[in-house]
Structure formats: structure tokens, C-alpha cells
Amino acid sequence: MMKKPSANVGLLKESIFSEMTMKANQLGAINLSQGFPDFDGPxxxxxxxxxxxxxxxxxxxxxxxxxxxxxxxxxxxxxxxxxxxxxxxxxxxxxxxxxxxxxxxxxxxxxxxxxxxxxxxxxxxxxxxxxxxxxxxxxxxxxxxxxxxxxxxxxxxxxxxxxxxxxxxxxxxxxxxxxxxxxxxxxxxxxxxxxxxxxxxxxxxxxxxxxxxxxxxxxxxxxxxxxxxxxxxxxxxxxxxxxxxxxxxxxxxxxxxxxxxxxxxxxxxxxxxxxxxxxxxxDYLVPFRESYQKKREILYEGLKKSELQPFLPEGTFFILCQIPQGKNKTDVEYCFELMESKKVAAIPPSAFYSRSPEEGQKYVRFCFAKKDETLRSAVINLLEAKG
Structure with a gap:
């Protein structure tokens, strides 16, 4: 019988980023999950x-x-x-x-x-x-x-x-x-x-x-x-x-x-x-920050009109949102529902908790490091599916 790989490797899990991006690609969802731009730098x-x-x-x-x-x-x-x-x-x-x-x-x-x-x-x-x-x-x-x-x-x-x-x-x-x-x-x-x-x-x-x-x-x-x-x-x-x-x-x-x-x-x-x-x-930072400030506003203002409760970020290019309490869904379940019904991919943050995963199950995370038109399309999808 062959020996097994390191026990330390057994402690690790597949990155949630890879899992959600793969699922988004399969469903043709707008990917606001993984933290990378859908555009090149200068x-x-x-x-x-x-x-x-x-x-x-x-x-x-x-x-x-x-x-x-x-x-x-x-x-x-x-x-x-x-x-x-x-x-x-x-x-x-x-x-x-x-x-x-x-x-x-x-x-x-x-x-x-x-x-x-x-x-x-x-x-x-x-x-x-x-x-x-x-x-x-x-x-x-x-x-x-x-x-x-x-x-x-x-x-x-x-x-x-x-x-x-x-x-x-x-x-x-x-x-x-x-x-x-x-x-x-x-x-x-x-x-x-x-x-x-x-x-x-x-x-x-x-x-x-x-x-x-x-x-x-x-x-x-x-x-x-x-x-x-x-x-x-x-x-x-x-x-x-x-x-x-x-x-x-x-x-x-x-x-x-x-x-x-x-x-x-x-x-x-x-x-x-x-x-x-x-x-x-x-010279680069002023227009860089201005462009991301605009992206933040596009997504944040759109999310405010949805069933989600967004927290206005002070920094980064992520917006964390609270899932409606009446949904009775975990963050993972809610993210899969978003992809399947609204064609928008988000990250379930419970993957970022080990002591209090139930705390993470209350939220979903969106990335706004995307083209303005990508963000507007995502907002349209979210709001069209409302109610």
C-alpha cells in the first residue's frame, strides 16, 4: 500500500476563489467574486x-x-x-x-x-x-x-x-x-x-x-x-x-x-x-483613486436598491453586504442562488472564518475592480431579479 501525502496538506481546502470563478464561468455569470480587474493596467x-x-x-x-x-x-x-x-x-x-x-x-x-x-x-x-x-x-x-x-x-x-x-x-x-x-x-x-x-x-x-x-x-x-x-x-x-x-x-x-x-x-x-x-x-495615484471611487459608487448605490444591505468600504475594492434575514440561507447557498437566478457571482465570506463561521454566513462579498459597464450590468441583473 502506498504511503499518503503530507498530513499538513490534508488540513488545506481548495481556495474558494477558484471554486466560485469556475462556477461563474460555467453559468455565464458576471464575476464579481475573485479580486482581479477585468481590464488591464496602463x-x-x-x-x-x-x-x-x-x-x-x-x-x-x-x-x-x-x-x-x-x-x-x-x-x-x-x-x-x-x-x-x-x-x-x-x-x-x-x-x-x-x-x-x-x-x-x-x-x-x-x-x-x-x-x-x-x-x-x-x-x-x-x-x-x-x-x-x-x-x-x-x-x-x-x-x-x-x-x-x-x-x-x-x-x-x-x-x-x-x-x-x-x-x-x-x-x-x-x-x-x-x-x-x-x-x-x-x-x-x-x-x-x-x-x-x-x-x-x-x-x-x-x-x-x-x-x-x-x-x-x-x-x-x-x-x-x-x-x-x-x-x-x-x-x-x-x-x-x-x-x-x-x-x-x-x-x-x-x-x-x-x-x-x-x-x-x-x-x-x-x-x-x-x-x-x-x-x-x-501622478498615477490621483486618477487611479478617482476611477475606483466611481466604481465603488456604481456598485454601492446599486446594491442599496437591492435586497442586500451593503457596508460602504473605507478602502480596498470590495463591498461586503448583509444577506436579508428572512432568506434563511447560508452565504454559500445565497451565492449559488445569485449565480443561478441573477447571473452575478459573489464570494461567500464564511471561508474567511475559522473561529466564528456563523458570522461569515450573514454576508456576501462583491469586487468592484471591474469595468464600469460590467458593474452596471451586474446592478441591472440584481435589480431585475428583485421581488
Whole structure:
């Protein structure tokens, strides 16, 4: 009898994103489930790729990332947030933010360590924690404001707590944690002497008066924080998978050790192109935010007229909605009903909960990183089916 694969793999489940996208394609539904645009990013950034591929950038680059990109990142974070990171020893380019997360979890955790994370969460967090042999300690964010539950959070710390995972702007709730919330969180982190993985891939997608604040910018937090972000969400090229980790030299050494034996390096010409795009990011961000503000309004105003109760997101490109109580359906059942009867695909958020999945069963999540006409068509479908 053949031996079985790793028991750790048995803990994992198929990603809900793949499942819902496949079903949407089968039914011909408008796909507002998975978080990727149905349009390409700017053509001038594609031109940068073509230029790079005509240059000396088609072989392996440095495992830590193309120096041009690390320099651009260092300048960007200094200019926008006042954060100083050494491109040589404190910035690492990864194959998207998800690989950066995976390398960071492996770099920090040992079997038996405890990790506090806020549910709902990106499902990759739990998978990485389980593969390391660590234990997740979820703390639930609850509507309508999805703020940090400070008292509950304090109780989650034990002498085994090694790490806390923060995501702001937050997927899927759209919450942008305030400076007061981050200060309260940082005080607990310092008190209990733990590390932070801060997933900031939606850092430039904030709306109205809400501003993203990196937790590493607060006193005492830089040396214990790994800040992770990506070009995919900002420039609308999610298939390029160019992400990065910013951390102290000590933590960066550990991340790079894992990264070199995981993927070795990210696509060299794409890194060079992203570096040039970042050099123009200040001019790019104003129209970028304006376009997404418009998309948010199209979908939010449409959802308000439906049977769903949408929460206005402060950031990200997602809208979380409460399912009508009289439906007596779980989020999964409701999402399949949407696809079959209204030809609109959403994500059931209970997949992002492990402590309180019943909390997630009250909601569905829509993505508005779509063409305006795609969003308008989805709204028409939702409203035509009403009643």
C-alpha cells in the first residue's frame, strides 16, 4: 500500500476563489467574486515591459530583487510615509504578496507557536500557518464598523504568541484601521513582545477622508514588523505577481533565506517595468483613486436598491453586504442562488472564518475592480431579479 501525502496538506481546502470563478464561468455569470480587474493596467507600463525584454533583463536577477525596483520602493516609501528602508538589506522582491506572506510565516514561526489573526481573513494566512505547524488564534471583527475588539484581542495573547497578522485596508470588510486603533494594537504588541506581518496590498485604495497608516511607522514597531505589498492591486496587473517585503535587516535575512529556496526570484523584466511605474506613482495615484471611487459608487448605490444591505468600504475594492434575514440561507447557498437566478457571482465570506463561521454566513462579498459597464450590468441583473 502506498504511503499518503503530507498530513499538513490534508488540513488545506481548495481556495474558494477558484471554486466560485469556475462556477461563474460555467453559468455565464458576471464575476464579481475573485479580486482581479477585468481590464488591464496602463499601456505605458506594458511598454516598460517590452523595453525591459529588449534589454539585458531576461535571465535570473538577484534573488532579493532587481536593484532598480528595490531603489524605487525605498524612495516611494520614504516620500509617501516617511519610512526609511535600505534597498540592499531591508527590501525583498517576491512572486506576489502571497509568496511574501508565505516566506514571512516560514521565516518567523516554529511548530507550536501561536498566531493571532483577525477574521474574516485572506485564506492564505491560515493555510501558511497550518503548513508551518503553528496554531491560529482568530479574533473576530464584527459589523457594522468592523473595528478592533481591544478587550477580546488582549485575551488572545498567551506566552506562546509569536506573531499577529494585520491587514489594512482590510479584505473583505473594507475597513481602514484608524491611528488610534493601530496605536492601541502596537502597545499590546510591544507589551507581549511579538512580531507583526502587515499585509498592505490595498494601501493606495482608500476613499473619502480615510488614510492608510503603516503600523511600522508607529513608535517601536519598525523592528518587529514585516510590511508586505504588491504591484498587482495598484497597477491592475495581478498576473505579473510582483510583490515585496520591507523589514529590518535581521528579519530580511530570514525572509530571503526562505525565498531563495522557494522561488529564488521573480520575473526579471517585470520587476524592471514595475520599478519605472513606481517612479511615476504620485501622478498615477490621483486618477487611479478617482476611477475606483466611481466604481465603488456604481456598485454601492446599486446594491442599496437591492435586497442586500451593503457596508460602504473605507478602502480596498470590495463591498461586503448583509444577506436579508428572512432568506434563511447560508452565504454559500445565497451565492449559488445569485449565480443561478441573477447571473452575478459573489464570494461567500464564511471561508474567511475559522473561529466564528456563523458570522461569515450573514454576508456576501462583491469586487468592484471591474469595468464600469460590467458593474452596471451586474446592478441591472440584481435589480431585475428583485421581488
Amino acid at each position: 499601456s505605458f507600463i506594458k511598454d516598460y515591459v517590452n523595453e525591459a525584454m529588449e534589454g539585458p533583463y531576461n535571465q535570473y536577477g538577484p534573488p532579493s530583487g532587481a536593484m532598480a525596483l528595490r531603489l524605487s520602493l525605498g524612495e516611494m516609501y520614504k516620500k509617501i510615509y516617511g519610512l526609511s528602508y535600505d534597498p540592499n538589506n531591508e527590501i525583498t522582491v517576491t512572486n506576489g504578496a502571497t509568496e511574501g506572506l508565505f516566506c514571512s510565516f516560514l521565516a518567523l514561526l516554529d511548530p507550536g507557536d501561536e498566531v493571532i489573526l483577525f477574521e474574516p481573513y485572506y485564506d492564505s494566512y491560515l493555510a501558511s500557518i497550518q503548513m508551518v505547524g503553528a496554531k491560529a488564534k482568530p479574533v473576530t471583527l464584527r459589523g457594522p464598523d468592523f473595528g478592533l475588539p481591544i478587550e477580546e484581542l488582549e485575551k488572545a495573547f498567551t506566552d506562546k504568541t509569536k506573531l499577529i497578522v494585520l491587514n489594512s485596508p482590510h479584505n473583505p470588510t473594507g475597513k481602514v484601521f484608524s491611528k488610534a486603533e493601530l496605536q492601541a494594537l502596537s502597545e499590546m504588541i510591544i507589551k507581549h513582545d511579538v512580531f507583526v506581518i502587515s499585509d498592505e496590498v490595498y494601501e493606495f485604495l482608500t476613499f473619502d477622508d480615510h488614510k492608510h497608516i503603516p503600523i511600522s511607522s508607529l513608535p517601536g514597531m519598525r523592528e518587529r514588523t514585516i510590511m508586505i505589498s504588491s504591484s498587482g492591486k495598484t497597477f491592475s496587473f495581478t498576473g505579473w505577481k510582483i510583490g515585496w517585503c520591507l523589514a529590518s535587516e535581521e528579519l530580511t535575512k530570514a525572509i530571503r533565506m526562505v525565498h531563495q529556496f522557494n522561488t529564488f526570484g521573480a520575473a526579471h523584466p517585470l520587476q524592471v517595468a514595475v520599478s519605472k511605474a513606481i517612479n511615476k506613482i504620485e
